[in-house]
Amino acid sequence: MPEALHELTAPALVDLYRRREVSPVEVARSVLGHVERWEYYIQALYLLRPDQVMEQARASEARWLKGQPLGLIDGVPVTIKDNIATRGDPMPLGTAATELVPASADAPPAARVREQGGVILAKTTMPDYGMLSSGLSSFHKLARNPWDMTKTPGGSSAGAAAAAAAGYGPLHIGTDIGGSVRLPAGWCGIFTLKPSLGRIPIDPPYIGRAAGPMTRSVADAAVLMDVLSRPDDRDSMSLPHQDIAWSRFDTGTDRLRGLRIGLLLEAGCGLAVEPEVRAAVERAAQAFERAGAVVAPMRPFMTQGMLDGMDWFWRMRSHVDMRSLPADVKARVLPYIQHWADSAAGLTGEAVFRAFHQFHLTRVAAVNACRPFDYVLSPVSPVPAFAAELPSPTNDPMRPLEHIGFTVPFNMSEQPAASINCGYTSTGLPIGLQIAGKRFDDLGVLQVARAWEMIREAQRPWPQPPSEAIHHVD
Incomplete structure (x- = not known):
């Protein structure tokens, strides 16, 4: 039985x-029809405008028809996360506390998609300010996991992961x-690459913040890396632009021969x-x-102090941001996020400094621990997807x-990790394997991930909509 058009890869579509x-x-018609069958159940999209x-x-x-495509993904459907600005569209950042003002320009990832001819299907949902690993939002409807709709797709790229798993285009x-990107990818059974910091230009930039492709296959991620890694x-x-041969992502299973692989089975902190x-x-x-x-085997290199320090710094950052909001506006933020941020109100300057210092200690520990190895394997998350x-x-x-x-x-170490x-x-429920490489070795991580695609056990069929009944999207 031939694949439906919405299930085809980007390279396959471009070839056709x-x-x-x-x-x-x-x-586009195939994808929109598939979205109609799914979206009522998983609520992955924002600003779907057929x-x-x-x-x-x-x-x-x-x-x-003129033989003049704009670029690598001309005509290929693409979704873009809520917090990546698209010209003329409001950017709620997942929260009802945001004033809905149209963005004046495309952020770099959106600009690259348009320049290369991608068809922007919709924005995708996220939790308040992107500060949760779930699809719970005070603005968007609750996103759900296509594999089990009682479970979360993860977050904060909640809608993107759900959309990829559900087959909303490639x-x-x-x-x-x-x-x-990695947590929801792991919980939704898809592929993602969090690239080296600065490999994909993003606006606004921030410590540790990266944009990345979320796809069903390494091949599609490689195409999207070629598009998104162009300079801005x-x-x-951002890193100096490199002409990386992303099309060389598939070097076969021989790529694994002789590699030094670290196996990290305990994080050293958390659950x-x-x-x-x-297993x-x-x-x-x-x-x-x-x-x-x-x-x-690798010994854990993180500590609870490192994790807690980063947590408390992020609390203070959010506390300062929300303190500037009028009381009635702040009240619209998820209570969980309010409680989390307000807990930082009494921190001293010294405490904030010590918390922030954990980012650097984490960076040094990660680089030192990974130094003996070409790549590191670990769980993405210690637990499977939890209640939505x-x-x-x-x-x-x-x-x-x-x-x-x-x-x-x-x-924090700026290393690529898939x-x-x-x-x-x-x-x-899917279980995610993390593959981390040395800083700047993004292509190598894709090659190792592709080799894993070739040697792993057969994958289960992608989830399908619960019924053939069509529910029109709001």
């Missing part, structure tokens, strides 16, 4: 467009400052790794060994980040 066997208009989607698709069709863009001088933290998660990652490591890699209605696995604003011990160090599925729980 080039051969004039399929039109971007047909693909008329604008079709207008973009018709313009792309005209370019292809390309989705999220952001990550402590795990916000608005990002004061304990659940047995099913640990899945251990099985992955064994498969890497059979493919010729040399796998060695919860803001975090602990549901405790005083212990909000206990699940990010494996992901956050690579934001999430890719490596198994399922007994109840059918």
Whole structure:
């Protein structure tokens, strides 16, 4: 049975467009129809405007008929996270406390998508200010996980992960400052790369903040890296542009032979790794060994003090931001986020300094721990996806980040780190494997992830809408 158009990869779609066997208009219709069947249940999208989607698709069709495509993804559907500005659209940042003012310009990732001809399907949902690893938001409807709609898709790139898993076209863009593309990717069974800091220009830049592709395959992520990594001088933290051969992401399973692989099974802080998660990652490591890699155990390098310090600094940052809001506006923020931020009100200057210093200590510890290895394997999260209605696995604003011990160090060390599925729980929830590389080795991480795609066990079919009944999207 041939794949539906909405399930095809970006390279496959571009090839069909080039051969004039399929039109971007047909693909847009297929994706919009699939969204209608799914969106009522998973609430992944914001600003879905079918008329604008079709207008973009018709313009792309005209370019292809003239043999003049704009770029690598002309006519390919793309979603963009709420907090990445798109010209003329409000950016609520997931919270009802934001004034809805149209953005004056595209942020760098959105600008690259338009320059390369991508069809922007919609924005995707996120929690308040991106400060939760769930889809709980005071502005957006509650996002849910397509694999089990009682579970969260994760966050803060909640809608992007749900949209990718549900098959809303091939390309989705999220952001990550402590795990916000990798955690939802792991819980939704998709692929993502949190690139080296500055590899993808972003605006506004911030310590540890990166944009990244969220896709069903490494191939699609490689295409999106080619698009998004082009230079933009608005990002004061961006890397000098490199002409990286992203198309060389597939070097086969021989890529694994002789690699020195570190296996990190304990984060050193936060929640304990659940047995099913640990077992899945251990099985992955064994498969890497059979493919010729040399796998060695790693000791935890994070500490609870490092995690707590970053948490308290982020609390103070949010406390300062929210303190500037009128009382009635601040009251619209999720109570969990309010409680979390307000807890920092009494911190002294010394306490804030000591908290901030943990970012640097985390960076140094991560780089030193990874130095003996080419790549590091670990769980993405110590736990599988949790209840959709919860803001975090602990549901405790005083212990909000206990699940990010494996992901956050690579934001601070600026190393590329991917999430890719490596198994399922007994109840059918995906389990994410994190593959981290040395700073700047983004292509290498993609190559190792692609090799893992080739040697891992057969994947379960992607989830389908609960019924064929069509529920019209609000």
